[in-house]
Amino acid sequence: MNKALKLALVAGVLLVSACNTVEGVGKDVSSAGSTVAKTADNAK
Numbered sequence: 001m002n003k004a005l006k007l008a009l010v011a012g013v014l015l016v017s018a019c020n021t022v023e024g025v026g027k028d029v030s031s032a033g034s035t036v037a038k039t040a041d042n043a044k
Contacts, residue, residue: 004039011035 015028 004036004043008032008036008039 012028012032015032016025
């Protein structure tokens with residue numbers, strides 16, 4: 001769980017730093033949420 005949380009945090013930071021528009025932020029947040037959900041499902 002701890003490893004998954006760290007991975008999601010790093011992915012989120014990278015995604016947020018890569019966007020330049022409000023639309024880009026929305027896509028990045030959505031993508032990070034999907035990554036966290038997939039990681040959580042894999043950890044089950």
